[in-house]
Amino acid sequence: MKLHNPLAIDDEFYLNGVKFIVHDIQAPNIFYYREEGDKKIREINYITLLEDLTFKGPDKVVKISAKNESNVEKKVTFMLDTLIPDRKRKTVLRLNLIKPILLYDKAKQGDMYALNSFNEIYKGYLKGNETITKLTKKELLARVSKNSKESGDKKISPRQLERYLQAYYESENNRENFGVEGLISKAYYNAHSREDEKAIQILHPKKDEIILDTIYCRVENEEYVPLIEKGIKRFLSKKRRKITHLHSDLEILCSAQKLDPLLYDTVYKMVKRINVQIYDRLSKGIMEAEYHDPVTQRVSGYFARCPLNVIEIDHVKLPIKLIDETTGSDLGEPWLTLAIDVYTRMIWGFDLSFQSPSGHKVMCAIYNGICLKRAKEMYGTINDWEMHGIPTVIYMDNGPEFNNTFVKSMIEDELHAEVRYRPVATPRYGGIIERFFRTINDEFLDQLLGFYSKGNSVEERQAAKKEAILTLSDLTELLVRYFVDVYHFDTHRGLPLDQDTPAVRFHQAINIMGYPPSIPANQEESYLIKLLPVDMKSYDKDGIREENVRYASPETSRFVNTRLKKNVKIKFDVRDISKIYILDSTNQVYIEVPSISPPAEQVQGMSRDLYKAIRKELIATGKINKRQILGTDQIIEGKRLIQERFEKMVNKNASMRKHILNKGGTLSVSLSSVEPLKRTTPSKAQSLIEKYNNQRNGTGK
Template identity: 50%
Template sequence: MRLKINDSFMWCGVKYHVHDFEPPYIYIYREDGDRRITKSKYLTIITDPTFEIMNHKRKKLLPEEEQLDSKKRALIDTLPTERRNLALEKMNIIAPILLYEELVSGDMYAAYSFVEKYQEYLRPKEQLENLKKNQLIERVAKKNNYSTRQVFRFLSKYKKSEIERTNHGIEGLVSKAHLNAHNRTDEVSITLNHPKKIEIILDTIYVRLPIEYVPLIKEELEKFIVKKKRKVSLLTENINILCTSRNLKPLSYDTVYKIVDRIDKYVFERISKGDIVEPQFLKEKASNQFAFAPLHVIEIDHVRLPITLIDPNTGVELGEPTLTLGLCVFTRMVWGLDLSFEDPSGNKVMRTLLNGICFKRAKEQYGTINDWEMHGVPSVIYMDNGSDFKSNYVKSMIEDVLRTELRYRPIATPRYGGIIERNFGTINTKFLENLLGYREKFSSGREVKKEARLEAILTLDDLRELLVHYITDVYHHSEHAGLPLECNTPVARLYTAMDVMGSLPFIPEEDEIYYKIQMLPSEMRTYRKDGIRVENVKYASQETSRFISKSQKKNCKIKFNVEDISKIYLLDPDSKEYIEVPSISPPADEIEGLSRKMYSSIRKNLIEQGQITKQQIPGSSLINKSKLLIREKYNHMVTTNTPARRRALSRGFELSVKEPEKKVKAEKVISTVEQLVAKLNAEKKNELL
């Protein structure tokens, strides 16, 4: 949602109309009265609790049919034509088998559909009930010129993907060859540098040739790239001259042509224009060339910050935090962040996404001078190939909830994330370097780390507050070499774009809870007489008792928060809304705010002590008793063990660490003679005085 010229809205109980924009201000006038135009801060208006755009309806879940179709479209549309058609072809091959499995389970509609659509797989006068699954697979394989093993493989991949992510079975049929091609043991990489500027890496390609060919191909390709007229036939001839001189078998024209075809076309384009002047241009190319407006492309990545933090209660060292950052490529403004001791995970990505799409309220929360004006749902989110970014959970949040296109960097090419990598470097050199507890990023010696630990004085909350101040009041208003001269600060770049486009799209405050629930992890669970059981916690309520099923398994879709196990959210298939369901065993009020990690530690401790079995659910008294025992263990460990401190905090503990007692040296025994000498010396000293 966004405000546009001539839009009407309610603010402080009065109806207004939008006259014009002058970022960061907006010109408005009242519908009643003299219609005098007034100038107000845009962000102040849209974040006010009384603000409401006229005729705006809160976002609801889509109807089931529309939702399923939308999910399939979101996946298919992001694929290149060739890969999309191949995935759809495999889907069409196994479609009759999937329909057959439904009719075998007793679905009569599936039986009618099968006869209507796939009559060709039945022999003359053959009854559907006499058809066996293996017979059908053989006939499907024969008709489509595939082996039965291949069809079985398609079916297996589809079902595996469907289990991981409902209605996304087709994702398992998408070829992954383009992602993992260079992981083959018979492939070698060729790094192409600019022949006149060796420090510039133009591209990295992979070839399936003996290692002896690599230096020869590299030498000729680097010459070939910078030529004005590029003839593959001449390149083939030059490579083969070198091959002959090294007693290697010459390469065919087709082989050389395929190698050249693997070079990024963007490299040829930039060299033809003579644009290569600095090493960073290629680092930016993968995302920067496609960013045409604010919120068009957002880059997200993690980094371990080289600064040691301490616990606010005890002052003990907790180690270095991990920052997850989202950056708007067009404006270079920070879109969202998450700072914690948690390792990179889907949960950190979720918190970063929520921080990015919602209003930051930096002035209210941290007392910043300026507003943090970057917010909203982006068109494209760009990530690297880390397992935390490629999980189905992260894909589901971005593609299904935000309806945003998800793209990944080329594998093993970190330079393609140059924009956000340079932002991390700026944070290190311009911000962290001035704080106590900082160490040089590439300095890992014991003495350097020891010095950083001795200087550490900031807590996680302290660093978060200072970082928000730096981003909002300094970084967003500093000149940036990657921006045009006429608007060379991130904020100026944003305002220039808003002059043309109008305001940024935003999520109303009342809709934030919708996204917070939608972005939680989801599972399919069975609602039994005693409720829904998740990780040895039972959930039930009178409102949701109608979902109890005696025969149907996994009939309920739930969402859960790993940081608070006292409740789950259950999807009502009729209203398409989530219902909050509290835990009944243990009671919700006794485990409110308890994380999954903490609860898992409690159960493990009680099982080890023989207090409960693996299937039992601990009562509140046992939970409190176990909390005390675990806390004692951690307090014993954290005196000298930094990882243990971080684990303790991640499970919800407050540390109470005692400094180790210093050993008192035993007093030296003094002989009688020594006592007498000491007495005489003391008397002599007094006489002199």
């Protein structure tokens, strides 16, 4: 997908078809002038600039072409999704080989975000105190080539790496940010995929609870997995690590379990998949390596060198009771999935819902993070929510909702970011986000009706349930206002004294480095499709059946195949069952396909969970059988039955709430609902904004 390159001073861009040059950056505003014209300095808010559909970033200036641009925007292809898994992995492997060289090229062109990414991820290619300014491209190619051999695979020569680079850049020139498609080997489009890949956890030689990495290798059955993990653990404990010794150890272990020995080539390829930074960590010792270890302290504020360098993500169940916006019945506590930028402490993205932690909630938070927030327009905030874009590293817990194939593929293959997991049973490594969870409890939630302390008694929780008045949409609005107008302007002890608020920290970085890469507003929907989960389904004469919903369209009728099962690849959004996306492998595009039974217009915006609840209620009352797909009348009847059940569940002591709702009133709230209506002193948000402006102007704190 197309990204806006970071804007910096002297960069050129187009607006309404006119070419301009950036004169200065004083975040959140850009000062610019027209290259050919009156040279008058103009000022524009950066978020406003990005939201303008006529804006073309600096990467478009060299070869601007309105015709080509319009074609690209109308047809976004997904060639990688047409590949068999084995070929896709090999393509991504080639991309990973040349990533340090791609970042090197950008850094040499003055891209400070690329420079920080190189120093963050590929510092191992620098010797001693060497810096990237002293490193030649020829030498870097040689080091990457050498590393490819030491990793266990056959050596990729510098010349071959140059071919990969050439293919990447040629594809990038044809369609920006699709350079990876140039790395696809056409000879293997029809290769057979393998089903025997097993996940191997790379454990620390002395501490089993620390998982250093996870690799995948092809073995006949699961019995090999613990043997391989044991052999690699011993392999890593040695100062002289020879693959022949590991192969011999595994032969002995397999023989003891009466298993066929692994081939040397299998062991060889296995070792090459281990992250090379692990060797550096172990050779220098655990305590020394914590200073720059991807698993530990490297994600602290000190080592996050710029905005979007490192993002932490985690879940928490908020201790506040919410009610249904229609009936007033108690719905319980929501789950908050939050992503925070380590360098600035600004909130990058979030998802608030009643859905339990899952890969899909992680996807929603990440999608929120990479896109423009439009907080002023949607929630009436005082300030813009400026933090958005593609991060370098995403740092997560080891829970199953994070450590799974869907999430890893979404981050690594689609966003081209790096995934890191904090060690098991070490919450201190997620300290930044854990502290924020305590902050919203102490400084925000405890001001709201329905809040309870986690240590409260059952009676106190029941009292919170009785006084609850907020709905999910209410709490979402209040949270966004708290993030944008209060938290981003409040003092943080973990930040430097001269940049002790997230807003000041962010804007000072932007003034020096320019804005980080971001997604054009008109490409956000395409990015959502990229991030959605994928599945294989059968397309028969009645269409595709997915979770008791039928999907079909005249455009996709050509995919009907009654003999071949699971013949089409689909993507779906569990928040909206009215449509799915089917991959047209010939044209490498996803086609939107509406539901036909029930009709799309009847279930638009309906989540999969609500649809399941309606079916369950109708089956329980004998209205339909288990195989039956709902019609329009049954959807309406199901909603009525659920509403009746909710009304019966309404707490009897919440009569006033119910009375207001029955009279047609609403339970909506705003920020003023939790603060006095009349104030003789400025609000906290106003005070913090005033303090921020004073810091920027150098007039004090």
